[in-house]
Amino acid sequence: MNVPIKTPAEIDKMREAGRQAASVFEMIIPHVKAGISTGEIDRLCHEYIVDGLGSTPAPLNYHGFPKATCTSINHVVCHGIPDDAKKLKKGDIMNLDITVRTADGYHGDSSMMFIVGESIKGERLSRVTRECLYKSMAAIKPGVRLSELARVIQQHAEANGYSVVRDFCGHGIGAGFHEEPQFLHYDGYAPEADIELAAGMCFTIEPMINAGNYKTKVLRDGWTAVTKDRGLSAQWEHTLLVTESGVEVLTARSDEDLSFLAR
Numbered sequence: 001m002n003v004p005i006k007t008p009a010e011i012d013k014m015r016e017a018g019r020q021a022a023s024v025f026e027m028i029i030p031h032v033k034a035g036i037s038t039g040e041i042d043r044l045c046h047e048y049i050v051d052g053l054g055s056t057p058a059p060l061n062y063h064g065f066p067k068a069t070c071t072s073i074n075h076v077v078c079h080g081i082p083d084d085a086k087k088l089k090k091g092d093i094m095n096l097d098i099t100v101r102t103a104d105g106y107h108g109d110s111s112m113m114f115i116v117g118e119s120i121k122g123e124r125l126s127r128v129t130r131e132c133l134y135k136s137m138a139a140i141k142p143g144v145r146l147s148e149l150a151r152v153i154q155q156h157a158e159a160n161g162y163s164v165v166r167d168f169c170g171h172g173i174g175a176g177f178h179e180e181p182q183f184l185h186y187d188g189y190a191p192e193a194d195i196e197l198a199a200g201m202c203f204t205i206e207p208m209i210n211a212g213n214y215k216t217k218v219l220r221d222g223w224t225a226v227t228k229d230r231g232l233s234a235q236w237e238h239t240l241l242v243t244e245s246g247v248e249v250l251t252a253r254s255d256e257d258l259s260f261l262a263r
């Protein structure tokens with residue numbers, strides 16, 4: 001496996017791409033509430049990425065994906081297609097996944113959950129899923145294997161009675177939206193895929209955690225992935241840089257407390 005190591009100049013471009021992706025969330029967060037449609041959320045993000053940032057929404061036309069962002073509600077695991085007719089209602093949980101490609105051609109990919117109104121079950125699932133992301137981020141440093149990060153995620157999810165989606169994974173990222181390595185969020189690595197992290201690698205961690213069974217299926221639109229058992233699913237994602245001492249969170253948002261990473 002040929003996992004790219006970014007040069008200092010590339011790392012600077014990745015930092016800018018990550019900051020831009022984070023800024024889209026900072027813009028959209030106040031708009032996400034009951035009554036707005038996922039089509040409107042997508043339009044606001046798309047306009048901001050193009051007109052505000054001078055960049056491109058990477059999902060648009062990616063293998064034919066029709067929109068700028070992915071909006072995945074309740075039992076939708078990932079790749080939900082924004083839709084003007086789909087309005088958020090109280091009790092919904094939604095993942096919004098944003099990937100920016102900068103004018104220099106580098107990618108920042110991140111996603112977060114929104115709880116619309118109140119959902120006790122949804123909040124717990126979202127919190128545990130974010131903890132899976134954060135605990136695995138805290139384990140990143142050169143020499144650590146991908147399977148060690150995956151085990152952190154799987155143990156925390158399963159200890160809370162949840163399951164880890166197997167059909168979708170994290171990925172290397174840079175000038176390519178999806179580069180090597182593949183990052184499985186469960187312990188299913190072939191020996192040659194279980195690489196050791198090295199400083200200068202950029203990749204995403206984006207666990208999809210289900211309240212019920214891990215199995216998924218894709219709807220007839222060819223994109224929308226749902227839980228087979230129709231149970232709730234949550235996901236959080238960051239674009240990460242492996243550093244000599246640990247990790248740099250390229251898509252960190254201003255609303256996040258990442259002080260647990262201080263070392």
Ligand code: MF3
Nearest residue numbers: 059062065079097099109206
């Ligand atoms: N942003 C997603 C990821 O985390 C990929 C979306 S691809 C799309 O890798 F085509 F569905 F938009």
Ligand code: CO
Nearest residue numbers: 109204206237
């Ligand atoms: Co991703």
Ligand code: CO
Nearest residue numbers: 097109110111
């Ligand atoms: Co993403």
